Amino acid sequence: MRLLVLGGTAMLGRAVAAEAVARGHDVTCLARGVSGDAPDGVRWVRGDRDLADGLAAVTGPEDQWDAVVDVSRQPGQVRRAMAALEPLARHLVFVSTGNVYAVHAGLATDESVPLLPPLEGEVMEDMSTYGEAKVACEAAVLEAFGTDRALIARAGLIGGPGDASGRSGWWPWRFAHPAGGPDGPVLVPDDPELPMSIIDVRDLAAWLVRCTEARTAGVFDAVGQPDTLGGLISAAREVAGHDGPVVAASPAWLLEQGVQEWMGEDSLPLWIADPEWRGFGAHTGAAARAAGLTTRPVTETFRDAAAYEEAREATDPRRCGLTDDTERRLLDLLGS
Ligand SMILES: NC(=O)c1ccc[n+]([C@@H]2O[C@H](COP(=O)([O-])OP(=O)(O)OC[C@H]3O[C@@H](n4cnc5c(N)ncnc54)[C@H](OP(=O)(O)O)[C@@H]3O)[C@@H](O)[C@H]2O)c1
Missing domain, CATH: 3.40.50.720 (NAD(P)-binding Rossmann-like Domain)
Incomplete structure (x- = not known):
């Protein structure tokens, strides 16, 4: 072809x-x-x-x-x-x-x-x-x-190796490097049921190429396996082998402290508080799956996104998440 x-x-x-x-x-x-x-x-x-x-x-x-x-x-x-x-x-x-x-x-x-x-x-x-x-x-x-x-x-949100936005790498990276040192506490939004998914860049690419071969036509949501913020954070913690405390803070409190949703500086990635956007991660992708989209376990995506984060650390500043200083300050305020 x-x-x-x-x-x-x-x-x-x-x-x-x-x-x-x-x-x-x-x-x-x-x-x-x-x-x-x-x-x-x-x-x-x-x-x-x-x-x-x-x-x-x-x-x-x-x-x-x-x-x-x-x-x-x-x-x-x-x-x-x-x-x-x-x-x-x-x-x-x-x-x-x-x-x-x-x-x-x-x-x-x-x-x-x-x-x-x-x-x-x-x-x-x-x-x-x-x-x-x-x-x-x-x-x-x-x-x-x-x-x-x-x-x-x-x-939907595309993750895995090469994710320069840092969204898919943040959680496994943070659980591997807690702000307070190994197995220290990690701050998470207390919003475990928020629908969210990540599609691995390699799975999306493979499906798109198969669609060009088969000349598949139509309009499809191309998203990862439906999951939740809580499910994704647990998977990231498992990948990092973190055994320390997980400190859940209410969304309202996080917003008051100036923590951003979703991405960018001073953010907690993958989290959406805005009621008008909370369904962004709720598309099922059922039609794409029926048309051949297959997706790997998100633990693999996190493992390889974290490796990408580790590799780029020296030269390329992280584009989302909290700095160690900010996260330690917030954990202190929460008494953790
Ligand atoms: N990241 C996510 O989570 C996410 C979520 C939903 C949808 N998407 C969509 O997924 C796609 C991601 O694609 P991607 O990662 O390959 O690309 P991308 O980051 O959107 O980059 C755009 C591509 O187009 C090229 N380009 C930009 N301006 C150009 C110009 N004037 N002339 C020629 N080429 C130009 C760029 O190459 P050069 O700069 O080298 O020219 C680059 O290869 C995009 O369609 C994005 O909208 C992303």
Whole structure:
């Protein structure tokens, strides 16, 4: 199969390209090289999709693609790609996100949740309109390729090795390195029933490649095995072999102390307090599983995300979680 990956230099696109090479396909990646390198074994074409002719090197008259995988979040990039590639490609896989949904309050939800309005214009200026931008991208894909030649994969939280956001690595890393020393107490949100899941980047990549081979079409939530925050934190603790105390603090208290939800500086990752977002991790992914998505135990994802965190520690500051000083201060306030 001749596969074109628009991307291929960052976490997921790279994993898709590597998986496709491992399965014996002829893979071309197009990216600038700002995010990293393309994996070994691919033909890497450097191109800038913000330029009108940025895809010229992969859309010549001799270029025919069995499938194209696109990970962009910019509506203009996707519109230009669809116009140029529709005559040349049999099948299009677009990686979207659960952020396209207008409502995140439900439990055990699926692809029928209403979408945000599409972003107007060509460029998403910042992440505050990420969901709207992806809705516009999805619409451009479906308009060009139709529902029988396109697969839209609405990914949930993607974790595992290469997760530069640090969200999937935080908990196993923290349990391995408590702020107060080995087997010291670890602060967790007292919110164990919050629905949450993580899809391993390697499982998502493998499924997407199998979908290009089978030309699977449709719109799918591509998420990990449904779990809870409590379940995930327990799995991370098991992976780290932590035997010390686990100190659960109420969400209201954590917010009062300035602890952020989900990600970023001074955060407790994977935790969502905002009632309007608490269903973000509640999509079941049943349709994708029926279409062949298989996922490994989350303990494997945590083990390898933690190894990635350990390896990058010296040069690359952690992008989420609490500093040791902050966590010790909060544990002191709680008398732990
Ligand atoms: N991380 C999560 O938890 C999560 C959750 C839900 C959905 N998603 C979605 O999953 C996908 C993740 O994909 P990813 O990890 O491969 O990529 P990514 O981090 O979104 O990176 C974008 C890719 O596009 C390339 N790119 C960006 N601007 C470009 C330009 N102007 N011209 C050419 N190429 C350009 C980048 O390469 P260069 O910079 O090298 O050009 C990179 O390979 C995205 O679609 C994301 O929206 C992620």
